[in-house]
Amino acid sequence: MERTLGRIADMCGGRLLRAADADKPIAGVVIDSRKLGERSLFVPLGGSNVDGHEFVAGALEAGAASLWQRGRAGAPEGALIEVDDVLEALQRLASAYLQESGAKVVGITGSNGKTTTKDMVYALLDTKLRVHKTQGNFNNHLGLPLTLLSMPEQTEVVVLEMGMSDLGEIALLARIAPPDVAIVTNIGESHLLNLGSRHNIARAKLEIAAGTKPGGLLICSGDEPLIPQVLEEIKADLPQDLRIFTFGADAASDDYPIGMKPEGGGMAFSARSEGEARFAIPVLGSHNVGNALAAMAAAREFGIDAERMKTGLANLRLTGMRIERLTGVSGLALFNDAYNASPTSARAAIDVLAGLQGFASRVLVLGDMLELGADERRYHREVGRYAADAGIDAVYAYGPLSADAAEGARENMAPDRVHAFTDKAAMIAHLRAHLKSEDAVLFKASRGMRLEEAVQALQSEPLTGENGV
Numbered sequence: 279m280e281r282t283l284g285r286i287a288d289m290c291g292g293r294l295l296r297a298a299d300a301d302k303p304i305a306g307v308v309i310d311s312r313k314l315g316e317r318s319l320f321v322p323l324g325g326s327n328v329d330g331h332e333f334v335a336g337a338l339e340a341g342a343a344s345l346w347q348r349g350r351a352g353a354p355e356g357a358l359i360e361v362d363d364v365l366e367a368l369q370r371l372a373s374a375y376l377q378e379s380g381a382k383v384v385g386i387t388g389s390n391g392k393t394t395t396k397d398m399v400y401a402l403l404d405t406k407l408r409v410h411k412t413q414g415n416f417n418n419h420l421g422l423p424l425t426l427l428s429m430p431e432q433t434e435v436v437v438l439e440m441g442m443s444d445l446g447e448i449a450l451l452a453r454i455a456p457p458d459v460a461i462v463t464n465i466g467e468s469h470l471l472n473l474g475s476r477h478n479i480a481r482a483k484l485e486i487a488a489g490t491k492p493g494g495l496l497i498c499s500g501d502e503p504l505i506p507q508v509l510e511e512i513k514a515d516l517p518q519d520l521r522i523f524t525f526g527a528d529a530a531s532d533d534y535p536i537g538m539k540p541e542g543g544g545m546a547f548s549a550r551s552e553g554e555a556r557f558a559i560p561v562l563g564s565h566n567v568g569n570a571l572a573a574m575a576a577a578r579e580f581g582i583d584a585e586r587m588k589t590g591l592a593n594l595r596l597t598g599m600r601i602e603r604l605t606g607v608s609g610l611a612l613f614n615d616a617y618n619a620s621p622t623s624a625r626a627a628i629d630v631l632a633g634l635q636g637f638a639s640r641v642l643v644l645g646d647m648l649e650l651g652a653d654e655r656r657y658h659r660e661v662g663r664y665a666a667d668a669g670i671d672a673v674y675a676y677g678p679l680s681a682d683a684a685e686g687a688r689e690n691m692a693p694d695r696v697h698a699f700t701d702k703a704a705m706i707a708h709l710r711a712h713l714k715s716e717d718a719v720l721f722k723a724s725r726g727m728r729l730e731e732a733v734q735a736l737q738s739e740p741l742t743g744e745n746g747v
């Protein structure tokens with residue numbers, strides 16, 4: 279974003295403290311003073327360690343401009359814009375910049391699949407349009423505005439992940455960036471701790487529908503009964519002429535896969551919406567075919583045809599740690615699905631593992647699934663039982679909650695095939711001593727468990743058992 283400081287003051291609802299700075303050229307917004315340049319606008323935010331205002335004087339000395347919280351003492355001399363609330367000013371600036379750019383908005387929310395679907399929508403639109411997308415997981419009240427402010431001026435479509443962990447959060451994000459196309463991937467159990475019920479998760483997610491532009495398109499799962507139920511409850515809040523397109527497993531939805539099968543390390547499928555065309559995605563899992571159908575529906579809205587869809591999906595570059603296939607030095611097949619976990623995504627991961635062919639053993643390493651609220655132990659036990667019923671050959675459970683997953687697995691697995699740990703190093707040592715190079719191991723846990731550390735260990739260290747190499 280390039281604007282004069284005076285224009286930025288107008289865009290964010292602030293007051294320029296020195297009129298002489300009105301024509302100062304600004305290129306880019308930063309929230310970390312260690313990354314600014316002389317044409318930056320520094321936005322000082324509070325954090326768990328320090329308040330960014332402590333770095334404003336240094337930013338001005340470096341030639342940058344800065345926001346300043348109205349009423350805060352000690353404002354240094356320099357190119358300052360005084361605002362009522364720094365975070366709100368950042369959000370207003372981002373929204374104003376989006377409106378001035380004229381870019382269309384694809385907003386993506388859901389308990390699981392936001393990042394994956396974002397990457398897919400980006401890959402499809404990028405075959406024809408100038409597209410910008412959320413980097414990593416920057417999907418909240420701070421990440422979304424920063425995504426917008428990093429958007430090139432000529433962007434035609436911006437693809438935004440919209441995350442939440444409480445009611446009202448998606449509504450805020452949709453106010454900052456009202457979607458032309460809104461996607462709700464699924465309603466799972468993520469953040470049940472705050473929301474209390476899946477019904478409330480659905481209400482929180484469908485705030486994106488209420489925030490969509492009149493005549494806009496809502497693309498959502500047709501397999502989730504809570505979605506039509508909540509849409510009926512909130513129909514008075516929905517925009518005029520909202521169009522709804524559903525994707526799901528069968529003909530109960532507007533679109534569904536035909537002839538879906540694992541192929542070449544990913545999935546191949548046709549779609550009811552695209553006739554005889556065959557598509558391929560370089561990632562396993564029927565749930566990722568569902569994500570692809572949602573992404574294709576969004577792309578269709580922007581005139582992307584089947585040939586471009588084939589190209590875009592084939593060239594998909596998926597953000598890491600989403601069933602990411604890796605190989606250990608021993609030749610062991612590793613599937614790193616350790617970015618995050620909830621019961622829905624854990625079951626999806628187990629389905630992928632159970633469907634793998636050509637491996638001596640299929641091993642699940644399951645870490646705790648966090649933020650699930652009062653029923654967390656039951657959810658873990660049910661996932662462990664699900665793994666046993668799916669025919670997984672061995673289950674490693676890591677973390678205090680995963681002890682319940684181990685109990686659930688033992689309901690239908692030999693006890694010597696189920697191992698529970700609270701010490702990551704001990705689990706890694708046991709894995710290295712008992713895995714064979716012909717095995718496949720899938721890792722699944724919430725972000726807070728940092729299970730990727732076990733993936734990295736098995737990727738870089740040899741196996742030590744009698745069959746290890």
Ligand SMILES: CC(=O)N[C@H]1[C@@H](OP(=O)(O)OP(=O)(O)OC[C@H]2O[C@@H](n3ccc(=O)[nH]c3=O)[C@H](O)[C@@H]2O)O[C@H](CO)[C@@H](O)[C@@H]1O[C@H](C)C(=O)N[C@@H](C)C(=O)N[C@H](CCC(=O)N[C@@H](CCC[C@@H](N)C(=O)O)C(=O)O)C(=O)O
Nearest residue numbers: 309310311325326327328330415416417418421441442443
């Ligand atoms: C404000 C900020 O920058 N926070 C980040 C910062 O946090 P920390 O508390 O450590 O900051 P400090 O106290 O160190 O510093 C305060 C500020 O001062 C700046 N500063 C510091 C030193 C200096 O010399 N100069 C400086 O200018 C500094 O830059 C600070 O601004 O660092 C953390 C570690 O890197 C970051 O994690 C933290 O970022 C916060 C959490 C954040 O919200 N970041 C967004 C960009 C973001 O989108 N992060 C996503 C995670 C989003 C997420 O969790 N989404 C949920 C759903 C939504 C939940 C919602 N309720 C919520 O609250 O998020 C999901 O399930 O997906 C990400 O990074 O993945």
Ligand SMILES: Nc1ncnc2c1ncn2[C@@H]1O[C@H](COP(=O)(O)OP(=O)(O)OP(=O)(O)O)[C@@H](O)[C@H]1O
Nearest residue numbers: 389390391392393394464565600615618622623626
């Ligand atoms: N439609 C889906 N149904 C179930 N699980 C899914 C689905 N899509 C992705 N997943 C799984 O959920 C996990 C997270 O995927 P992804 O990062 O794309 O979702 P997200 O919504 O961005 O997650 P988070 O909210 O934790 O950032 C991965 O393990 C992935 O395999």
Ligand SMILES: C[C@@H](N)C(=O)N[C@H](C)C(=O)O
Nearest residue numbers: 618648649724725726727
């Ligand atoms: C913080 C939120 N984005 C998240 O990832 N929560 C999971 C459950 C975790 O912290 O592990």
